Amino acid sequence: MPITPRPLSARLGASFTVADALAQGHTTSRLRAHDLERPYHGVRRRMPAPAPPASESAHDADPLAADRAEHARVLSDAQAYFQVAPAHAFVAGRSAAALLMLPCPAAEELCVGVVAPQRAPRGRGIRGTKIAPQLVSTREIDGVRVASPASIWAMLGGELTHRELVILGDAIVRIPRNERGRPMPDAQHATIEQLRSAAMARGRRHRGRLLAALSDIRVGSGSAVETDFRLTCQDAGLPEPDLDVEIRTPDGALVGIADAAHPGYRTLVEIEGDHHRVSRRQWLRDLQKHAAYVRLGYEVIRLVSTQVRGPRPRAPQIIADALRRHGWPG
The missing domain is CATH 3.40.960.10 (VSR Endonuclease)
Known part of the structure; x- marks a missing residue:
């Protein structure tokens, strides 16, 4: 039978650096135990408990189940990587869309951006990109720095099809409603004019494709x-x-x-x-x-x-x- 590893220090979170674990008195052999993942160099993550299998009817009853699962996966990856990420790094592209639960084809690697002249990060499980400062703004979600919704949309102008850009844009400009049917404009991710400003920023690549998609984006689409x-x-x-x-x-x-x-x-x-x-x-x-x-x-x-x-x-x-x-x- 496999030997049960010694408990980890309560001061270590779900993910932590090797250096922090060693400082807490853990050995390198403990950090190689089967109950820990090694998602990125210098980082360890506790293995999650296996989730009970969801029935097909339960999945159907929650139309956002897949989006929630993708959000949880990317958030876990981001929180692990940001233990060792460069100081000015932020989640970008498709990964940022997943953190905001926006409809966008998923990426297996974590998309990480930095502002020029910083060097784009590299490493296993990371897709790094460098972007000019006028082409991106960021915000913080669950302790992780993330590109703003308008920046996400504009940065994906060369990766998504016309229809995918419109679907993503519709989700960004949608004004949600509460349970009583009242609109909540403060919950809107961005306005159409903010998308236009992002597309028209100096040096923006694929501007023509973005503007073509923008002409088909409407406020009011719920999915x-x-x-x-x-x-x-x-x-x-x-x-x-x-x-x-x-x-x-x-x-x-x-x-x-x-x-x-x-x-x-x-x-x-x-x-x-x-x-x-x-x-x-x-x-x-x-x-x-x-x-x-x-x-x-x-x-x-x-x-x-x-x-x-x-x-x-x-x-x-x-x-x-x-x-x-x-x-x-x-």
Whole structure:
């Protein structure tokens, strides 16, 4: 049987430097034990306890489960690396997007930036980059310095496709709502004008691609699939919908928030994830809300991701047919 390693000093956190551990009286052999990871040179990290397997239904009930897991992974890597990181380093690019739970293709390596004339960091598990000072601003998240949302978006101008840049931009400029449906502008990551300023900064590479994406970014998209829906219908020649629309009764009472709306054609669109199906509370709330929409004279189109994405998405035809029923000349 493997020998249980001696307990580590309570003064050492989840991740720590080799130097700190030696100063606490631990031996080099203790730091090679199987209960410690070596994510970066000179750093040790306690092995996490194995998580219980999540059921498929539990994952469906939490639409942000994958984003939370990626956030936790990158945060753990960042907190470990910043034990030995250069003084002015910050999390950049795709890794910074994960820390902010923004929709962006993941990176296995930790993306770390420094401001010129500092040298970009190198090493196993690190993807270093050097950037001019006018091209980035930073903030702190959970004790780690991170590029600002507008900086993240602009720095990825050469890595992401047009649609990925629009999806990321939509998430950055979105104004969240609280449980009562009230907008929270202070929770907005950045404005469209701040994205434009980042794209137009002196020396910015891929400015043309950024500005092209910016022309398609809108405030009001609540998820990546909602942005996909809007862009797919746009490519099909459909009129652009209003987003994140408050639907009210004639006396002003709020009935609900529609994902997308064509008010002139009395058509509302709801993009539904699996949590709408597996959460009984959400399901009952949707039934009541959609019935109220119909009483107000709207046709409600409910779509799922398989109708929005893929080589031949059906959503544009479904929406076109609904709009024609309400007078759209097509």
